Amino acid sequence: MKYTLKNVSLPNGDRTNVVVSGELISAIGQSTEGEVIDCTNLMVLPGLVDLHTHLREPGKEDSETVLSGSQSAVMGGFTAVSAMANTSPVADTAGVVEQVFRLGKEAGLCAVYPVGAVTVGLAGERLAELGAMADSAAQVRVFSDDGKCVSDPLVMRRALEYVKSFNGVIAQHAQDPRLTEHAQMNEGEVSSRLGLSGWPAVAEEAIIARDILLADHVKSRLHICHLTTKGGVELVRWAKSQGINVTAEVTPHHLLLTDDLVESYDPVYKVNPPLRTSQDVMALRAGLADGTIDIVATDHAPHPAEEKECEWSAASFGMLGLETALSVVAKTMVSEGLMSWEDVVRVMSTNPARIGGYARQGQQILVGSPANLTVINPTESWSVDKEKLLSKSRNTPFHGHVLPVKVVHTIFEGVIVVKDGKLTGKKHE
Amino acid sequence: MKNQLLSINDLSHEDVIAILATATQLEKITTGPTKKLPTLRGRTVVNLFFEDSTRTRISFETAAKRLSADVINFSAKGSSVSKGESLKDTAQTLQAMGADAVVIRHGSSGAAQRLADSGWINATVINAGDGTHEHPTQALLDAYTISKRFPDNNRDFSSLKIAIVGDILHSRVARSNVLLLTMMGAKVTLIAPPTLLPVGVEKWPVNISYDLDAELESFDVVMMLRIQLERMSNYYFPSEREYARRYGLNETRLKRMKKNSIVMHPGPMNRGLEISAASADSARSVIIDQVGNGVVTRMAVLYLLLGGATLSEVLS
Ligand SMILES: [Zn+2]
Secondary structure: OEEEEEEEEOOOOOEEEEEEEOOEEEEEEOOOOOEEEEOOOOEEEEOEEEEEEOOOOOOOOOOOOHHHHHHHHHHOOEEEEEEOOOOOOOOOOHHHHHHHHHHHHHHOOOEEEEOEOOEHHHOOOOEOOHHHHHHOOOOOOEEOOOOOOOOOHHHHHHHHHHHHHHOOEEEEOOOOOHHHOOOOEEOOHHHHHHOOOEEOHHHHHHHHHHHHHHHHHHOOOEEEOOOOOHHHHHHHHHHHHOOOOEEEEEOHHHHHOOHHHHHHOOHHHOOOOOOOOHHHHHHHHHHHHOOOOOEEOOOEOOOOHHHOOOOHHHOOOOEOOOOOHHHHHHHHHHOOOOOOHHHHHHHHHHHHHHHHOOOOOOOOOOOOOEOOEEEEEEEEEEEOOHHHOOOOOOOOOOOOOEEEEEEEEEEEOOEEEEEOOEEOOOOOO | OOOOEOOHHHOOHHHHHHHHHHHHHHHHHHOOOOOOOOOOOOOEEEEEEOOOOHHHHHHHHHHHHHOOOEEEEEEOOOOHHHHOOOHHHHHHHHHHOOOOEEEEEEOOOOHHHHHHHOOOOOOEEEEEEEOOOEOHHHHHHHHHHHHHHOHHHOOOOOOOEEEEEOOOOOOHHHHHHHHHHHHOOOEEEEEOOHHHOOOOHHHOOOEEEOOOOOOHHHOOEEEEOOOOHHHHHHOOOOOHHHHHHHHOEOHHHHHHOOOOOEEEOOOOOOEOOOEOHHHHOOOOEOHHHHHHHHHHHHHHHHHHHHOOOOHHHHHO
């Protein structure tokens, strides 16, 4: 199969034709081959890579499946997602990660890289068989108890040490459990008025500080999931200045939304870690722009309606993210003049692929690169309608928002899986 | 006036004055020969209580019955609700029953607003206490009680200094009272150990003190809050004895209070902990008045929100 993305803009603004043959980019320049797809006014990016996705399968297929999550991902321009381990059963054995990996292959829409649990059952007590997951068909390199924090400092130290033998990384959900018992929202002026138990910034920052020091001590690789506080950004900035091997992520929702939205008591705004203050949002944007924060990751967390149609404290934590991520980054960073499209490529494709060790993802648009590509219309805005999302769930906080940038085509290993904003095909093994 | 009472923020200053004035009239009428008024005849008021509170439920029930409304008590605790029936299902049931007003008490902050905003029910929603958020009718009855004890102020509290003492962090009574009493002009001081003040309280329009003794002589009103004993297990304070010694209203402190000042407590009291028996039963105490004032204040709220026959029609 051959086709040409004709007159398409590259992230640096240059216009050219990009020819795809089979799974690879075969030519860039003036020539056209095969089917010609007019991309005037469109821009091609390396396919987006999400390092933090909850696909819910196995166990919670009423919220999402590997297939529905893959559909949602490619509609959002992602060609790779990382399936978090807090499924049922937990992805803490080679058997479960291989099952998720196989389901990803069967869906055939994007790469699905399972994340392995750090500890058995996410209980924080005994290390899961990290080596067996690394050696499995899924070749797991990212390990996380996400949803829970690896709070025992000795367990965290051992995990960081152990994964060095296969160049793994521990992705930490930084939340001191004692400081966040019954926590419902950011602790501050808004929580004081609303009478909701506080989730203080220090509960995140204390774990980040500890883990930075542990990673330095054992000379291993640490990744901080979903950074949300100004203080956390400063800690990571300091660690990088010391040459400590730490990377950090921020979610799209933490780049845009603030804790005053909780005044509605609408659980669509309930998320963990919680929405913070506008000061934190500004610090996160600055940190992402200057490279302190390496990546944007969605923390896509689908929930069925009944887990959000209830009183605040009974509701589940989490928000959808895959189909709105690029648009929110465009709104908060590109439109605000904080980042260029090349920067977007860095934080949403190159860096997450590097951290995850995803060799066929996040590559520059060059002849010979795998054709994992996202074609966008950078000047078209759209109104988010939760009923039209491809996720099985509806818990987006952006319903009704008008956001910039439409994903037009998504190309996975040469196969056009989304064309003109609609699902078209899949990759057959 | 809004068609709901979820928070004191739903009320304007004029609304508050209207409620207190109506309560005064209702008190006059119902202490006379006609205890019961026909104003809400044919209307249905549902008491939806997800948390046990016999006192508050009886107060609302009495208020509604004195206005001739039909009252349904829906005690959700121990029923299907606790077995997983959601707030949504319950609301839809009440909608089908034709409830005109739902008085909701719930352990979760924001539950009343959730019920009102969700579109599950058309009834007027009245918050009878939601988690640690608000308890607006308690604040209204407290303001009514204060205005009766300081009649010369004519419902303007700007010359009054009011202390609220105790577990501010977990108190819906304190949150509603801070909003209402400051709206009426009072100078409010919150007195508590730092552990029982919420982070963010420095943004509230109040003074903060950790010392009950510092300005005790200056307060016109001292409102004591209930301390829940389970707080001790979360390190909020070291022992009951130490709490009582530092923050309890004992007789020594009672004697130091200003002339004509009053002692309040929303109940139920822990006698000997936050308030000594002698303080609770002293001449300064208006705690018993608060109970009676609760009924007329809640009558005023139901009357104004449900817009029944006007008082002048009733009186003629
Ligand atoms: Zn997490």
